[in-house]
Amino acid sequence: MIQVKKVSKVFPAQGKGESVTALKDVSLEIERGDIFGIIGHSGAGKSTLLRMLNGLEKPTTGSVIIDGKEISKLKDKELRLARQKIGMIFQHFHLLWSRTVRENVAFPLEVAGVPKSEIQRKVDQLLERVGLQDRADAYPSQLSGGQKQRVGIARALANDPDVLLCDEATSALDPETTASILQLLQEINRETGITLVLITHEMSVVRSICNKIAVMEAGEIVEIGEVEEIFNHAKHPVTRKFLQQEINEEAKDLGKCLTVTISKQSDWNNLISIAQTYQVSIQIVGGEIQATTDKHTISFRLLGEPANVNKAIDEILSQANKMEVIERV
Numbered sequence: 001m002i003q004v005k006k007v008s009k010v011f012p013a014q015g016k017g018e019s020v021t022a023l024k025d026v027s028l029e030i031e032r033g034d035i036f037g038i039i040g041h042s043g044a045g046k047s048t049l050l051r052m053l054n055g056l057e058k059p060t061t062g063s064v065i066i067d068g069k070e071i072s073k074l075k076d077k078e079l080r081l082a083r084q085k086i087g088m089i090f091q092h093f094h095l096l097w098s099r100t101v102r103e104n105v106a107f108p109l110e111v112a113g114v115p116k117s118e119i120q121r122k123v124d125q126l127l128e129r130v131g132l133q134d135r136a137d138a139y140p141s142q143l144s145g146g147q148k149q150r151v152g153i154a155r156a157l158a159n160d161p162d163v164l165l166c167d168e169a170t171s172a173l174d175p176e177t178t179a180s181i182l183q184l185l186q187e188i189n190r191e192t193g194i195t196l197v198l199i200t201h202e203m204s205v206v207r208s209i210c211n212k213i214a215v216m217e218a219g220e221i222v223e224i225g226e227v228e229e230i231f232n233h234a235k236h237p238v239t240r241k242f243l244q245q246e247i248n249e250e251a252k253d254l255g256k257c258l259t260v261t262i263s264k265q266s267d268w269n270n271l272i273s274i275a276q277t278y279q280v281s282i283q284i285v286g287g288e289i290q291a292t293t294d295k296h297t298i299s300f301r302l303l304g305e306p307a308n309v310n311k312a313i314d315e316i317l318s319q320a321n322k323m324e325v326i327e328r329v
């Protein structure tokens with residue numbers, strides 16, 4: 001469905017600045033119906049790659065092929081037609097603020113020259129699909145973040161695209177709304193077989209809906225494959241860091257989480273003795289055994305009476321000279 005072949009992108013120097021290599025020799029293949037996640041830190045090149053997929057950005061070298069057509073070579077009308085089959089949703093929604101919900105969703109259909117009666121029918125159907133039929137005449141400013149993104153999704157689906165590109169589509173939303181938007185995207189993928197490509201900096205997003213993932217760092221793909229495989233056998237440090245971050249985030253919802261370095265048997269004994277003293281239990285939520293350095297990192301939560309948990313944490317922090325506390329969430 002989507003093939004990115006040896007794509008590089010260099011943004012030429014502006015003024016006195018230096019040129020920026022945003023993508024270096026990136027290759028990937030996305031199959032029809034995939035929910036493909038691209039994860040990376042800010043500046044890794046995710047947006048540039050996503051913009052290549054709908055022809056908004058042209059590769060400096062290499063090619064992008066969608067449904068057999070080399071999008072990077074298309075011009076004018078051909079490119080416009082190809083783009084109608086590639087929807088996009090954004091972190092900050094990009095809605096037209098002076099238009100109602102209905103008019104926002106109708107917009108791409110008007111641009112595509114669809115007859116008015118057909119537009120009406122299609123918009124009703126789309127609004128029902130995203131659960132906004134009773135907000136059709138509201139303006140975006142009257143909607144919650146989740147509802148705004150639902151408008152964005154309905155609008156992106158207006159021309160029955162084969163691909164939906166999601167640019168940090170849930171990053172501005174709270175966890176509950178994020179879950180409901182991801183669920184909607186997953187349902188649409190199941191019902192229509194649409195291919196989803198989503199960029200994110202959160203592993204939890206990848207875990208909840210993606211089947212494949214590419215991890216990017218400094219313009220390159222450092223790890224790529226099936227989600228299950230990568231989550232179980234992450235090889236690259238960047239991937240591992242994202243996974244660790246997710247564990248910490250998850251733990252934040254459930255209780256206080258500490259990540260400490262354990263380098264001696266006595267550190268374990270110490271930890272257990274503190275837990276016994278304050279009658280808390282240690283729930284390990286993650287960790288890493290570093291065979292080469294003999295330093296093991298563990299992340300854990302303390303469970304018990306809140307006052308006791310706090311005392312135990314204070315005790316561990318006060319012994320930071322013995323166990324190095326890397327992170328306290």
Ligand SMILES: Nc1ncnc2c1ncn2[C@@H]1O[C@H](COP(=O)(O)OP(=O)(O)OP(=O)(O)O)[C@@H](O)[C@H]1O
Nearest residue numbers: 011020021022040041042043044045046047048049
């Ligand atoms: N139009 C442009 N002109 C010059 N440099 C650019 C342009 N667009 C992106 N870049 C640079 O390319 C690199 C990759 O940027 P990109 O926006 O693709 O990263 P990203 O992973 O999407 O980051 P973020 O999550 O912050 O959006 C960055 O160094 C960025 O400054």
